[in-house]
Amino acid sequence: MTIPLVARIGVLVLATTAFYGYVGQMVPQSEVQPPEEIAIRADLTTPEMVEIGREIADGKGLCRTCHTIGQSGALRFPDLAGVAGRAAERVQGLSALDYFAQSLYEPDAFVVPGFNPGMPTINRPPIGLTDQEILCVIAYLQSLGGTPTVTLQTSHRYYAAPATPGAAPPDAAAGAPVTTPAAPGVPGTTPAAPGAPQKPEPGQPLPLTRPPAEPAPAAPARGAVTR
């Protein structure tokens, strides 16, 4: 019996398609959900911030898409193991806290030698972390080879915590999720109230809002640091 040509071709098309479909089932299967919003309570302790920072780094922050922890060799982006120990010495005049803040808010200001620029600005879309989430990420980074010190009341050169030290942000009662000041132009955020701490527009000089106890270093000129 001769199999009709159309049937033979049909079987070939079906078999080829099925084969590629089968190959598709052989690779690891993971469904990637949109990042979940993490509620940040105003009374978080530093160890709790470290945990939340780790979650953000693995999820919404997309840090682990590029950065490794504890790997060596020809890496595409700097490895983060022990980064807390290196942070204070990376840029002259910048404390570890401000270095971390700068690498998140203004990542191209300093690029680790041997690497290409490529880090996105973390408080703007598509990642768009809030100031409180960034503080948690900084706490996590401080825990990598150091002792985390930041709290939700910590100010740095890109963010001023509410005026009263130790007080919760004005619109958050203890235990309630914090509504962070709006990032300019970020969809879904509300504009900051007049008088509330404002984040600088890209390219504008950065306000130095370090608490008085710790004298603020002069901000390095953009581009003064060689890559």
Next chain:
Amino acid sequence: MKNRKLQFLLGPVLVLVLFGAVVQMASWLMSREYKEPYGAPAATVDSTPRAAGLADEKADTEARAKAKLYEEAEYRTFPVVGSRVAIWSVAQLHLLFAAFVLAVPLFAFIIEVIGYKTGDLRYDKLAHEFTKLLSVSFSLTATFGAFLTFMLIALYPKFTNYLMSVFSPTFLPYVLLFFAEAGFLYTYYYGWGKFHPLVHLGLGLGLNLVGTAIMFIANAWLTFMMSPNGVSDTGAVISVMDAVYNFTWMPINVHRVIANVAFGGSVAAAYAAFKFLQAKSDEERAHYDWMGYIGNFVAISAFLPLPFAGYWLASEIYAYSQTLGLTMMGGAFSWLFIIQAVLIGNLFLAANFYLWLGMGRVEEAQPLQKFVKYLLIAIAICFAVWATPRSIIATVSELRAMGGSAHPVLGFLGVMSAKNTAVNILILTTFMSFLLYRRTGKVATVPWAKTGHAAQLTIFAAAAIFVIFLGVYGYFVEASVRIGLSVPQVGSVLFAMVAITAIDIFLFRGAKTAAVRWGRVPASSQYVLIFIAVTFTWLMGLMGYVRSGLRQHWHVYGVIRDNSPDAFTPTLGFATQVVSVTVLIFFFLIGFVFWLASLHERAEHRAYAPSPRKGPHTGVDVVLDGARLSAPNVEGRTGLS
């Protein structure tokens, strides 16, 4: 006779069934709308407490209905498969047909030019035969395009509205160009042989220019979604020109033109293969063998530079956003490139296999066939390297034994240095297969033949060694240096291809040539052509998915977030299932196109035609060459069978 009655009845029955289905669907859709509860007119019934209650209820419902505020729906749901899969499938089918409709005129035009320049009518006939596939495909492209637009408006109204607000200035040119394309296409096809050849070529050129312009406009919309430009952080339009000329627009334009030609060539070759396998005479077989060869030649010629266009696109994605680039190559989609490696590896293997089988057409092919095994070994090794993943799926104990998810030895083959090297060597090897095929049965007669051969071999070896050297060197340098090494790798392969071809052209000028016996190939070679077409189509579906899926939970990356229930990125297994089903639907429809195109060659059905006894002119004389006529009297008279 009974069958004819059945066929006669089948038409109206089908119409009734379709009508019933439309009514049913309309009823179902209408039933989802709000309906007022029935209440008899108050004047016709006595007022009772129940009637008063019903009247109050009705008045209350009316009042609430009138007070209802207009709200723009953000999303609507498509039944059973969901909105995303519905849009995905329709968009993919639209793009596959559009790619075919844009590609075929491109190489039909080039073949027609060759025919015009050489005066060889075979080329003209071939170009005409390619365009036979166009008219139905064009209608299907437009139908799926309209379907896609309506579905976008219905299922994603808010997002579609946003895209329309950004790109509204591009819509009128798009529609006008579409009209122009329809005009050029049908005039080009129906005007074949009716105009001066140069006028006809002008129509072909116009068709290609207009088609390419349409694609460029549509590409602006989709690339904007991936790498938006010209808008503020909230999505307000600042510059439409910047929105059009975004980071990935031009790389996608170039990549699509090349990929469309490769895809169109492969589908046209599959058509030729189908006709070859159906052929009854040696003449038909010879013609369709030649047509299949040309189609495949077009496909593979376009396929060879495609990875270079892909590099450019990928580098622009990285330049726009490292996060997007790393999501593609190192994040959620990294394993997709292993599937891609399997597909491209198969394409290279199949294309080379077809060429090696094709060497049998030429007398005195044996001296060159001995090289095939070395080429096969090189291709197999490169394929294996390219398909090696960086991380191995393993059990806990295996992971412990390996010291991580990367295999201690094979893991080194899973990085870009090795993969770039493998794909460049694959391209060089396939190019050598082409070259061997080209010179099969030819003997160079120029006095510098020996030097020419030596120069070609030296260039090939130098390019291969250089590519491998850079691949190994990449393991020992920093990332910033390593990324740049792909450029000289690609450059050296391109240089080798151009230089060797240039030498070859002069080397074999006036060469002694053995006869090519078209049609003398095994039937398996034709199935290889169909396999290549299916693989190309599947590859297009897969890469279309990664381009679109890369945005993950964003409609417009970083600007308009996807808040629908489908905002998650599905598993690769699910994605490949959708691609597979779409490919099957495409081949079912393209089979329909092939069938319609083949109707051209069938004899006119003249069951009611006057018998030859009544007069000499029955109209059968003008029936196409080579057609098989069923009526014995006609067959006997015309001699066609």
